[in-house]
Amino acid sequence: MPSHTPPTGTGLANRDLTEYVLGRVRLTGSGALRLVLAVAGVGVILAILALRLSAQSGQDIPKGFDPIGASRALPVRTVTVELAPGYYARRSFTGRAIAARTSPMSFELAGTLARVHVDQGDRVKGGDLLAELDTARLHARLAEVRAERDEAAANLALAERTLNRVRETHARGHASAQRLDEAEANATALKARLGRLAATIGALDVDLEKSRIRAPFDGTITARMADEGTVTAAGSAILELIEDGVMEAQIGLPPDIAAAVRSGMPIALYNGRRKPIETATLKAIVPVITGETRTMMATFDLPGSGITRGELVTAIVRNWHEAGGAWIPLRSLSADVRGLWRVYKVTDGPDGPHVRFENVQILHTDGDRVFVTGTLSGGDRIIADGIDRLAPGQRVTILDDSPASIG
Numbered sequence: 001m002p003s004h005t006p007p008t009g010t011g012l013a014n015r016d017l018t019e020y021v022l023g024r025v026r027l028t029g030s031g032a033l034r035l036v037l038a039v040a041g042v043g044v045i046l047a048i049l050a051l052r053l054s055a056q057s058g059q060d061i062p063k064g065f066d067p068i069g070a071s072r073a074l075p076v077r078t079v080t081v082e083l084a085p086g087y088y089a090r091r092s093f094t095g096r097a098i099a100a101r102t103s104p105m106s107f108e109l110a111g112t113l114a115r116v117h118v119d120q121g122d123r124v125k126g127g128d129l130l131a132e133l134d135t136a137r138l139h140a141r142l143a144e145v146r147a148e149r150d151e152a153a154a155n156l157a158l159a160e161r162t163l164n165r166v167r168e169t170h171a172r173g174h175a176s177a178q179r180l181d182e183a184e185a186n187a188t189a190l191k192a193r194l195g196r197l198a199a200t201i202g203a204l205d206v207d208l209e210k211s212r213i214r215a216p217f218d219g220t221i222t223a224r225m226a227d228e229g230t231v232t233a234a235g236s237a238i239l240e241l242i243e244d245g246v247m248e249a250q251i252g253l254p255p256d257i258a259a260a261v262r263s264g265m266p267i268a269l270y271n272g273r274r275k276p277i278e279t280a281t282l283k284a285i286v287p288v289i290t291g292e293t294r295t296m297m298a299t300f301d302l303p304g305s306g307i308t309r310g311e312l313v314t315a316i317v318r319n320w321h322e323a324g325g326a327w328i329p330l331r332s333l334s335a336d337v338r339g340l341w342r343v344y345k346v347t348d349g350p351d352g353p354h355v356r357f358e359n360v361q362i363l364h365t366d367g368d369r370v371f372v373t374g375t376l377s378g379g380d381r382i383i384a385d386g387i388d389r390l391a392p393g394q395r396v397t398i399l400d401d402s403p404a405s406i407g
Contacts, residue, residue, distance in 0.1 A: 073353075073395040076383050078346055080403045081326045083378040087371040088318035089364050093295075095251030097271075097302065097311045099242035101217060106237045107133055108210045113230045113238065120224050123244065124215040131238050133211040142204040149197040156190035163187045219243045222309070242309060247302040248283065249313040252295030257317055258285050261298065265317060269300060272312040277305045323363055325373035331385035333360075333370065343376070344383040344390050346398065354395045355383065 111133035118130050163183040169175035223240035226232060249269060253261065261267050262285050269280040279302065286297040298315075307313070328343065336342040342357040360374030376382070381401060383390065390396075 073397045074389055075399050076346075076355075076386060076390075076396045077400045078381040078398055078402075079329060079332070079384045080401060081328065081376050081378060081380040081382060082403055083324065083326050083376075084371075085324060086320055086322045087325070087327070087364055088320055090366060091257070091317050091319060093251050093253055093257075093315045093317075095249050095313050095315070097247050097249050097307045097309055097313050099219075099309050100246035100248050100301075101219075101243040102222075103216060103219075103241045104237035105130060105213050105239040105241055106235050107131075107213065107232060108234055109133065109207060110232065110234045111135075111211065113226055113228055113232055115228055116224065116226070116238070118221050118224075118239065120221055122221045124219060124221065124241070126215050126217045128215045130213040130215055130221075130241075132213075133232075135208055135211045138204055138208050138211065142201065142208070145197055145200045145204060149194060149201065152190060152194040152197055156187065156194055159183070159187040159190050213238065215241060217241075217243055218245075245304075247305060247307050247309065249277075249280070249300040249302055249307075249315075251298050251300070251313060251315045252290065252293050253285070253298050253315070254294070255289060255296055258296040258298060261285070261317065268316045269302075270314045270316065271305070271307050274314075277302055277307065277313070279303050279305055321364070323371075323373060325363055325371050326376060326378075327369050327371050328360075328376075328382060329384050330365070330368050330370050332382055332387065333362075333372075334387050340374075341372070343372075344387055345376070346381040346383065346396060349395075352395055353398060354393055355390055356392050358382075 114132045114134040116131045118124060118128075124130065163186075166175050166180050166183040170177070170180045219241045221239055222242050224238070225240075226236075226238045232238065257265075261282065267282070269277040271277055280300045283299040283301045285299075289296055300313075300315075302313075332343050333341045334343075336357075336359060340359045340361060342359055344355040345358050346353050346355055358375045358380075360372040360376060362370050362372055364371040381398070383396075
């Protein structure tokens with residue numbers, strides 16, 4: 001059986017090595033996979049042997065040979081670190097826009113709904129007639145009382161004339177004092193009855209007016225809950241009216257934030273389209289903490305904001321935190337061990353700029369930037385992005401350098 005010990009020696013010929021490897025492949029089996037592996041193995045062995053032979057013979061490695069690419073300078077963008085004594089942390093709270101005045105419109109009297117003059121979405125002016133009850137019974141009662149009033153007025157006129165005659169005859173001694181007292185009492189009673197009937201007529205007039213709903217202010221009908229023919233109870237809502245153009249936002253704030261806002265801390269409001277509401281002003285903060293959310297309700301006036309009822313409103317405040325560090329791009333970070341992060345800092349070397357890593361700790365995140373503390377110093381240049389291409393000691397070429405935001 002032929003020997004399968006590989007040829008040795010620094011003078012190993014490439015042809016002999018190839019024949020040895022191919023022979024091993026034939027011995028262990030055939031197949032495309034084994035052939036590919038064999039060829040790859042030959043290439044690796046040849047490269048290693050070439051380096052060894054070159055080193056043993058004192059020859060230099062070719063100048064352009066760079067098996068790992070460490071000598072190539074990669075183009076990078078950098079930012080310059082600017083240290084700050086602290087940072088503003090943004091906190092947001094969400095509420096909704098409401099109308100400054102919202103009125104469920106109802107009748108003070110029970111009755112049958114005769115007519116509704118408006119529908120959902122209609123705009124009305126203050127004083128406009130919105131709905132009416134059937135007033136047939138009221139008008140009948142009013143006619144009856146007016147007739148009684150006319151009757152009482154006629155009786156009163158007769159009683160007053162009778163009283164005058166009794167006074168005259170009593171003065172001449174032809175009528176008793178009793179007759180005079182009776183005439184005076186009758187006239188007085190009829191006056192009282194006439195006054196009572198006048199009051200009843202006034203009450204019926206009020207009921208007739210209460211049988212109509214009029215808009216208390218300019219606004220928009222947002223709901224219609226009943227139609228003609230419905231028998232409504234007193235106080236049962238027929239329509240809902242919201243005031244036009246005067247909107248408010250109600251937002252729950254934690255007690256500490258509410259106290260700071262009341263003391264003048266800036267707060268910015270944004271509508272549901274993330275546009276700032278420039279006209280927003282703080283109206284009031286209710287000094288009561290709700291049991292469910294543990295917040296205090298803050299109300300903001302939104303004049304001329306164009307916001308609609310029910311739209312989301314976001315309040316953003318910025319809290320200052322004392323902590324030395326710097327703002328850097330989020331893309332400049334890569335994960336490290338023990339909860340730390342690393343950034344790549346550019347340092348100058350004899351063969352040009354190269355990178356080394358520095359450990360940092362994240363204190364706050366704000367969009368595409370982070371506030372970190374660690375071993376960075378003011379003026380350090382760090383790689384802004386593309387850090388997955390880098391390794392410590394990598395040579396780089398700086399394409400662009402800009403200061404990091406200090407926000």
